[in-house]
Amino acid sequence: MKEANKPIAPLVKRATFFKSFYYAWQGISYVLRTQRNMRVHLLAGLLVIIVGYLLGITSVEWACLLTVMALVYSLEMINTVAEAIVDLYTNEYHDLAKVAKDAAAGAVLLSAFFSVGVGLVIFLPHLLHWAFGW
Secondary structure (H helix, E strand, O other): OOOOOOOOOOOOOOOOHHHHHHHHHHHHHHHHHHOHHHHHHHHHHHHHHHHHHHHOOOHHHHHHHHHHHHHHHHHHHHHHHHHHHHHHHOOOOOHHHHHHHHHHHHHHHHHHHHHHHHHHHHHHHHHHHHHHOO
């Protein structure tokens, strides 16, 4: 007979608070080393930061840009997770595996597309003022 307070699965030793930061950095490092698109997104983000600094954008504009950048980076990492889990589960083609991978990649694409829109809304008035004095 099963005891009421006995766990069903064996307990897994949890990482210490600071060790969890190390593991998180390992995940970020892995994605940076292995995912070309993450490096492309980081390069684009660096360009956005440089242009934003040169144009003297406001604090609210910075907050909007940093938020969409974080969204793109986070979704790129979640896309890597989805791909790794599907690859771990099966080496064979499966329609649902394709759906999982394509949907995760689509989430990254949508976030990147809308982040470009946010960038245009923020940068275009500054660039027009800088170029034409409007």
